Amino acid sequence: MTKPPSALQANTRPAEPRHSYVTIALHWGSALLVMGAAASILLRELVEGGSLRTLLLESHRQLGLAVLLALALRLVARVRTRMADTLSDSPVLARWAAHAAHLGLYGVLLAVPMLGWALSSGHGVQLRLLGLLPLPALVGADADLADQLTDLHVLASWTMLGMVSLHVAAALYHHFVRKDHVLTAMLPQALPSASAGQTLPEGVRLSRNTLRRVA
Numbered sequence: 001m002t003k004p005p006s007a008l009q010a011n012t013r014p015a016e017p018r019h020s021y022v023t024i025a026l027h028w029g030s031a032l033l034v035m036g037a038a039a040s041i042l043l044r045e046l047v048e049g050g051s052l053r054t055l056l057l058e059s060h061r062q063l064g065l066a067v068l069l070a071l072a073l074r075l076v077a078r079v080r081t082r083m084a085d086t087l088s089d090s091p092v093l094a095r096w097a098a099h100a101a102h103l104g105l106y107g108v109l110l111a112v113p114m115l116g117w118a119l120s121s122g123h124g125v126q127l128r129l130l131g132l133l134p135l136p137a138l139v140g141a142d143a144d145l146a147d148q149l150t151d152l153h154v155l156a157s158w159t160m161l162g163m164v165s166l167h168v169a170a171a172l173y174h175h176f177v178r179k180d181h182v183l184t185a186m187l188p189q190a191l192p193s194a195s196a197g198q199t200l201p202e203g204v205r206l207s208r209n210t211l212r213r214v215a
Helices: 005-012 021-044 050-080 092-122 143-178 202-214
Strands: none
Touching: 021 050, 021 143, 050 092, 092 143
């Protein structure tokens, strides 16, 4: 017996482009680390207890170092793992703009924690990764230089906030206006839905049929 045309179309429908699990995990992990670093330093301005302020500052520093580690892993993954082509239907100028935006994001993700590391060194503070591994000083202890680096660190942080906001806006534009796969390719994979025109794996179909009979 031949299958209905709809079933044939569902089986031959090309899979949506998706980035690798490593790329997705590092992307959202980096986002959580950045938000945690921002939250810890902003919360520090709202508290008065000296010990709590110290804890929040140290948390901010450790999260910043974690952002650096995540960025290094992302660059390795970018080189070793091919990114899904989600802009194949976009104009060349839009593709170049997307690549430039990603390079800019990588740049600020590098600059912000590196400036924080340097200003800590300027204040004579030796950073320890996870509180254990001592890291070298990037600059000598100098209060005036530390103040200048603090200003640059804050400026770079606000620049990163602006670029991240544009990044989010672009992803939403692609999802809701262009209706392409730029956003969904980076989302954690959800269970496919048969109502969306996708066929479920055999094991999933059997499980659903069993549940329906039990219900």
